[in-house]
Amino acid sequence: MYDLNAELAALRAQALYRARRTVDGPQGPRLALDGREVLGFCSNDYLGLAADPRLRAALVRAAERYGVGSGAAHLVCGHSREHATLEDELAEFTGRPRALLFSTGYMANLGTLAALAGRGDAVLEDRLNHASLLDGGLLSGARLSRYPHADAAALEARLAASAGSGARLVVTDGVFSMDGDLAPLPALAAACRRHGAWLVADDAHGFGVLGPQGRGSTAHFGLGSEDVPVLIGTLGKAFGSSGAFVAGSEDLVEYLIQKARSYMFTTATPPAVAAASRAGLAIARAEDWRRDKLRALIARFRAGAQQLDLRLMPSETPIQPILIGSAARALEASQALLDGGLWVGAIRPPTVPAGASRLRVTLSAAHDEHHVDRLLAALDAIRPLLCRDGE
16 A cells, blocks of 8 residues: 555655645635735736636626536537637637647647557657646657757757657647746747658647737747647636637548547536637737736836846746745745735746746736736845845
């Protein structure tokens, strides 16, 4: 028998234990957390749409028509008109012929990679990819190789070395969820073209934020479906709802319908949630002021943090990590901020490499300048915890 109590004790001793906190109320800058109000900087609600009344109204209207549950998998009787229309709108938004809905981003990544690769194939992934992409590569049974972070030259060398394999997939985040930086998609796409590989990009943290109308990292770089044949996104971040999708060619989507087990064998998301996603997508496309405000808040935070000599990372996205190093000190810093009424998550291994623990500040268009200024003042007050070696 496993000694689970001893394993849990070891996690606590290493400052790696994770505890849930309960939010009572809608997402937003101000959150009711365990009975007290805090100012939050840990949500992926980048455009401030999670509590938007227009999404709520769309969900209620659809629930009145379709009920609450979808009743079955998409391939049985769970695929509603709301699902079908959302897929059409996502295909148009991404500039791909078709899109396919999944219940979560994790399921989209597992299902897609396991369907497209298998024994005898090669999957090459950025070392800092999200866990779901790494798990999808492992689940596929293909030979998994992890290239150095954002290093297109190293990827090219591995592609050359893998010549003679079966199918080859190069897999990357568009925006890396813990560092906030962008993948070098143009260089990756060029390497894939030269070596006959497919590029798979998970743009969960890019959609809604980057590119014209928030069309994501590929649009930011001016890349199309020939450059990135498999494009994955989520609906629970900038779009304010829930679920995920894969966009690509007609053949890709039809193949995933037949082969992606996490699509085939799970109940569809409720139609009302799909309706809310449609509303979020429409708002994200139309309201450029949200992206403009977000960029201004990012610039304000980075300027203030640099004045405090904090260890920022090279990110121009809403994900603004403050590198600390020690897991224990990151946890202590997060708790100190929480004691002062600000909620910023401490990110520790295995989410990030050992010695790279950090505070992960995330900004939203729902924040205002005075929220950012309050955060900077709180960071200044705990600066000894944030400096290298506690200096």
